[in-house]
Amino acid sequence: MGERPPTSRDLARLAGVSQATVSRVLTNNPRVSPDTRARVLQVLAETNYTPNALARAMKTGRTDTIGVFMTRVTSPFHAALLDEIGRRLSEAGLHMILWNIEHDPEESVAEVVQQRLVDGFILTSATYDSRLHAAAVASGTPTVLLHRGIDGLDCDQVVGDNWQGAYDAGRYLVEAGHRDIGLVTLAHTGNTSRDRDLGFRAALDDAGVKIKTSNVVTTGVGHADGHAAAQKLLSRAKPPTAIYTVTDLLAFGLLDGARARGVQVPDDVWLIGFDNTDLASWEAFDLTTVDQPVHAIVEAGLTLLRQRIADPARPTTTQLLPCPLVIRGSTANTPAKPTGKKSRTRTD
Amino acid sequence: MGERPPTSRDLARLAGVSQATVSRVLTNNPRVSPDTRARVLQVLAETNYTPNALARAMKTGRTDTIGVFMTRVTSPFHAALLDEIGRRLSEAGLHMILWNIEHDPEESVAEVVQQRLVDGFILTSATYDSRLHAAAVASGTPTVLLHRGIDGLDCDQVVGDNWQGAYDAGRYLVEAGHRDIGLVTLAHTGNTSRDRDLGFRAALDDAGVKIKTSNVVTTGVGHADGHAAAQKLLSRAKPPTAIYTVTDLLAFGLLDGARARGVQVPDDVWLIGFDNTDLASWEAFDLTTVDQPVHAIVEAGLTLLRQRIADPARPTTTQLLPCPLVIRGSTANTPAKPTGKKSRTRTD
Numbered sequence: 001m002g003e004r005p006p007t008s009r010d011l012a013r014l015a016g017v018s019q020a021t022v023s024r025v026l027t028n029n030p031r032v033s034p035d036t037r038a039r040v041l042q043v044l045a046e047t048n049y050t051p052n053a054l055a056r057a058m059k060t061g062r063t064d065t066i067g068v069f070m071t072r073v074t075s076p077f078h079a080a081l082l083d084e085i086g087r088r089l090s091e092a093g094l095h096m097i098l099w100n101i102e103h104d105p106e107e108s109v110a111e112v113v114q115q116r117l118v119d120g121f122i123l124t125s126a127t128y129d130s131r132l133h134a135a136a137v138a139s140g141t142p143t144v145l146l147h148r149g150i151d152g153l154d155c156d157q158v159v160g161d162n163w164q165g166a167y168d169a170g171r172y173l174v175e176a177g178h179r180d181i182g183l184v185t186l187a188h189t190g191n192t193s194r195d196r197d198l199g200f201r202a203a204l205d206d207a208g209v210k211i212k213t214s215n216v217v218t219t220g221v222g223h224a225d226g227h228a229a230a231q232k233l234l235s236r237a238k239p240p241t242a243i244y245t246v247t248d249l250l251a252f253g254l255l256d257g258a259r260a261r262g263v264q265v266p267d268d269v270w271l272i273g274f275d276n277t278d279l280a281s282w283e284a285f286d287l288t289t290v291d292q293p294v295h296a297i298v299e300a301g302l303t304l305l306r307q308r309i310a311d312p313a314r315p316t317t318t319q320l321l322p323c324p325l326v327i328r329g330s331t332a333n334t335p336a337k338p339t340g341k342k343s344r345t346r347t348d
Numbered sequence: 349m350g351e352r353p354p355t356s357r358d359l360a361r362l363a364g365v366s367q368a369t370v371s372r373v374l375t376n377n378p379r380v381s382p383d384t385r386a387r388v389l390q391v392l393a394e395t396n397y398t399p400n401a402l403a404r405a406m407k408t409g410r411t412d413t414i415g416v417f418m419t420r421v422t423s424p425f426h427a428a429l430l431d432e433i434g435r436r437l438s439e440a441g442l443h444m445i446l447w448n449i450e451h452d453p454e455e456s457v458a459e460v461v462q463q464r465l466v467d468g469f470i471l472t473s474a475t476y477d478s479r480l481h482a483a484a485v486a487s488g489t490p491t492v493l494l495h496r497g498i499d500g501l502d503c504d505q506v507v508g509d510n511w512q513g514a515y516d517a518g519r520y521l522v523e524a525g526h527r528d529i530g531l532v533t534l535a536h537t538g539n540t541s542r543d544r545d546l547g548f549r550a551a552l553d554d555a556g557v558k559i560k561t562s563n564v565v566t567t568g569v570g571h572a573d574g575h576a577a578a579q580k581l582l583s584r585a586k587p588p589t590a591i592y593t594v595t596d597l598l599a600f601g602l603l604d605g606a607r608a609r610g611v612q613v614p615d616d617v618w619l620i621g622f623d624n625t626d627l628a629s630w631e632a633f634d635l636t637t638v639d640q641p642v643h644a645i646v647e648a649g650l651t652l653l654r655q656r657i658a659d660p661a662r663p664t665t666t667q668l669l670p671c672p673l674v675i676r677g678s679t680a681n682t683p684a685k686p687t688g689k690k691s692r693t694r695t696d
Contacts, residue, residue, distance in 0.1 A: 020486070031488065065445070072431055074626065079427045083420055083448070090451040095465065097413070098446045100431070103438040117443065138368075140379065223630060257629035278422065282571060283604035286633040 015043040047326045065095040066305070069132060069139035071125040072102055075221070076277040077292065081124055082149060084298040092302065094119075101125050101132065112230055120305050126150050127189040142308040146301040147292070149191045149318060156304040157318040158297050162192050163199035165290035165323030166246070170203025172243045172325060174176055176332075178270065180213045182243035184229045184250050196246040198306075215240050219250070226253020227260075234263050241268035242331075248277045251287055255330070273329040274323075286329035293321050363391040413443040414653070415466035417480060419473040420450055421596055423569070424625040425640065429472055429495060432646040440650065442467075447475050449480065465558040468653050474498050475537040490656040494649040495640070497539045497666060502653040505666040506645050510540050510622075511547035513638035513671030514594070517620045519549025520673060521590045524619065524680075530563045530588035532598050544594040544622055563588050567598070574601020575608075582611050590618035592677075596625045599635055603678070622671075634677035641669050660688045 012019045019033060022040055032040075066089055073079045082098070089096045097118060120142035126133045128150065135141040137155045149159040162185065173181055181204065188194035204211055217232050219225040226245060233239055234257070245251040251273030258265055265271050273280060276291035300319050307314060360367045363462050369380060370388055377406040380388075414437055421427045430446070439442045445466060460466065468490035474481045484491040485503045497507040521529055529552065536542035546553065552559055565580055567573040574593060581587055582605070599621030606613055613619050621628060624639035655662060 073421050073427045074424070074431050076422070076424075076427075079421045079424075083422050086446065086448045087451045090448065095445050095447075097443050098434065099443075100434045100438065103435045223626070252630065252632065259631040278571070282600065283607040284600065 011043050014316065015040045026269060062119050063095075063117060064093065065118045066120050066122060067097045067099065067112060068122045069099050069125060070102050072100065076279050077248065077275045077294075078124070080294050081275060081298070084128055084294050085122060085124075085302075088298050088302050090302065092306070101130070114175045120144070120309050122146055122305065124148060126153075129189065140312070142312060143303055144301045144305045144308070146297055147192065151191060154316050156301075156308060156316050158301040158304065159191065159318070159320060160292045160297065160323040161320045162323060163197035163202075165274065165325070166196045166199030166244075167203045168325045169274070169290055170200040170245055171207070172327075172331075173270065173272070174204060174207040174209055174245065176242075176270075178242040179209055180215070180238070180240045180242075181209065181211060182217070182233045182240035183211060184219060184226065184233075184243060184245040186221065186246055187218060193246060200244055200246075221247065221249065223249055223253040223256070226250035226255075227257040228253075230254045230257025230261065230263075234258060234261055234269065239263075239269060242272070244272045244274075246274050248273040248275040248280050248285075248287060248289055251289065251330075252279065252285055255285055255287070256337075265330050266332040270332065272325075273330075276326050280326075280328070288328045288331040289326055290323050291326050292323060296321050355491075359391050361387065361662040362519060365387045374633075385685065389568065405602065410467050411443075412441065413445055414468050415445045415447065415460060415465045416470045416472060417447050417449050417473060420448065424627050425596065425623045425642075426472070428625060428642050429646070432642050433470060433472075433494075436646050440654070449478070464668050468492070468657050470494055470512075470649065472496060474501075476538045488660070490653055490660060492653045492656070493647045494645055498665065499539060502664050504656060504690055506649040506652065507539065507666070507668060508640045508645065508671040509668045510543035511550075511673060511680050513622065513673070514544045514547030514592075515551040516671075516673045517592055517638055519555070519623070520679075521618065521620070522552060522555040522557055523590065524590075524618075526590040527557055528563070528586070528588045528590075529557065530565070530581045530591035531559060532565045532567060532574065532581075532591060532593040532602060533567065534594055534610060535566060541594060548592055548594075569595065569597065571597055571601040573606070574598035575604075575605040576601075578602045578605025578609065578611075582606060582609055582617065587611075587617065590620070592620045592622075594622050596621040596623040596628050596635060596637055599678075600627065603633055603635070613678050614680040618680065620673075621678075624674050628674075628676070636679040637674055638671050640671060640675050644669050 009019055012022045015022065017036055017040060021036060032218045044046060047204060068082070068085055070082055071078055074080050086096055118141070121136045122144055123136060124146050126148040133143070133150060133155070137153065143155045145153070145157040145159070147159060149157040183197070183200060185197045186193040188197065201211060215233065217229040217289050219229055226249065229250065230253070233243060243254060245254055247293060251271055255265055255271060258269065263269060271287065273287050273289040274292070279285055280287040280289045285339050300321070304317065357367055360370045363370065365384060365388060369384060374481060416430070416433055418430055419426055421430050424479055434444055459648065466489070469484045470492055471484060472482050472494045474493050474496040480500060481491070481493060481501060481503070485501065491503045493501070493503060493505040493507070495507060497505040531545070531548060533545045534541040535583060536545065549559060564582065565577040567577055578601070579599065581591060592600055603613055603619060606617065619635065621635050621637040624637045626632055628635040628637045648669070658690065
């Protein structure tokens with residue numbers, strides 16, 4: 001079809017050397033004799049050779065590369081999300097450039113856009129005050145928000161139904177008879193943290209259960225923050241009988257904090273997290289939690305992104321996927337595992 | 349210096365539009381009027397405009413991008429390694445293309461090399477039978493092996509001293525009086541798994557302690573594999589009094605398997621892992637383990653890689669960094685935390 005740029009195979013033939021030798025010259029490998037190098041460079045100059053990826057990018061405007069912005073992957077949920085994104089992109093024959101929003105200043109997105117390094121963006125850590133998503137969307141580069149959405153932002157978004165998942169967790173505790181309930185939450189920096197907080201409060205409110213101000217801990221995202229929350233909530237004379245945390249990682253920290261104080265879960269206090277990371281199913285935690293459908297979120301998000309790359313003018317959409325409650329041993333009434341453990345808090 | 353390609357600023361000036369509008373045209377954003385689009389495209393054609401990154405790559409032969417090959421980041425150690433690599437590359441102003449060796453066929457490295465997508469490779473998952481490192485090195489692309497080395501491979505390598513770390517773990521158990529010792533290990537697919545196995549055996553051998561064949565479990569890399577190893581080793585009438593696993597993740601699985609059987613660590617059995625991941629310090633595990641110096645490995649590796657990019661002819665080097673034993677509660681004689689717990693196995 002029309003003219004095509006010469007390939008390294010063409011170059012090798014013209015220079016009378018192997019493709020490997022051409023590759024060595026292109027990569028400045030010293031293991032090429034000066035004569036051979038000169039011959040290859042001569043052919044390069046004569047043919048105006050452009051390496052394939054660059055040639056294709058210039059010809060098609062496509063780089064076959066997707067830029068992914070993510071928070072720290074030392075968080076088990078984000079590691080699982082990255083793993084799934086990488087798997088899906090690889091299946092689609094796409095490369096992934098990965099940026100950590102905690103390491104890379106947001107301004108870099110402007111440079112990335114201007115340099116046309118990527119065909120599209122996947123943003124997994126959108127927050128209200130981040131200019132990252134705004135810059136990505138304003139650039140016109142196809143962009144999808146995964147996992148964390150922003151209300152009213154005119155771009156494709158695929159998120160779990162955090163509000164409903166949190167509501168179900170709250171209702172489950174109330175229906176089990178809990179009235180003195182703790183909430184370990186994050187500042188409402190985006191829809192995700194907001195909805196996991198407000199959905200839970202709504203369930204308690206609907207049941208006429210008031211949540212004491214002293215039972216709410218607003219904290220950071222790490223294991224150590226959950227651990228410190230345990231100290232605050234469990235050191236009282238009358239601690240709450242159940243605690244909900246807005247992420248699994250906070251729940252792991254809280255469970256470890258309880259362990260350090262000799263407080264038993266679920267005998268002394270019930271615990272519910274949010275994310276259903278792999279670790280939640282380990283005996284060390286055996287955590288009742290709300291499932292984030294990572295697989296479905298990534299699948300739907302990549303479909304939307306590829307549709308947008310193919311047709312930039314199509315209307316944007318927001319998809320909300322269900323987040324079911326997964327009941328395990330950190331709450332006592334697990335029908336599958338009757339343990340006979342007493343739960344002192346089944347009635348108010 | 350000399351001619352320079354036009355920038356989007358030049359284009360904007362020539363077309364009489366804003367830089368943002370030029371960017372929108374370049375990214376096929378529909379929110380540009382047909383007239384404006386036509387004017388910008390006309391200027392593009394007249395100036396033979398090439399977007400910056402491509403222009404620079406063609407001019408300098410550099411992409412400012414490093415290709416990283418890694419295994420699944422759902423393993424806590426690899427997540428920490430990736431996090432550190434990303435932080436360091438970002439500080440150096442370099443982009444990272446990330447490939448998962450479990451998702452991406454090894455053949456893709458040849459394509460990546462030919463397309464000159466990256467200035468260098470970081471390989472964190474080298475194994476003897478992988479052609480990935482051989483292909484990377486043969487291509488002449490600057491390459492460094494981090495964390496997993498391969499004996500005799502002519503490329504820069506930075507690894508922990510796995511053999512010595514494993515030896516120290518073995519000696520520690522023997523000096524504490526253990527004689528009936530379990531080993532949960534991996535097939536020797538690379539230096540790392542080999543040295544973590546052989547170093548441990550050497551320590552026992554030097555002390556005249558024989559390791560029973562029935563006490564050795566060779567398994568896979570996941571939490572479930574450690575869990576299954578617990579079943580094998582702890583279901584006997586007389587289980588080993590101490591177990592060493594060649595990764596933390598296997599130790600977490602083993603600890604959870606012990607928990608599931610009601611076996612107490614360290615009262616009934618001591619446990620030592622390898623990696624010193626963050627999780628090892630959590631109360632849930634409180635794991636004695638051998639420290640992998642992730643920070644130092646990545647720092648040394650990136651220094652070597654940048655030196656090689658600057659001077660491809662410099663001799664290759666292998667750096668071996670110390671892996672100290674970190675003693676926690678999964679072995680009983682922690683001087684910092686005298687618990688009075690009996691250890692039934694201090695003497696043979």
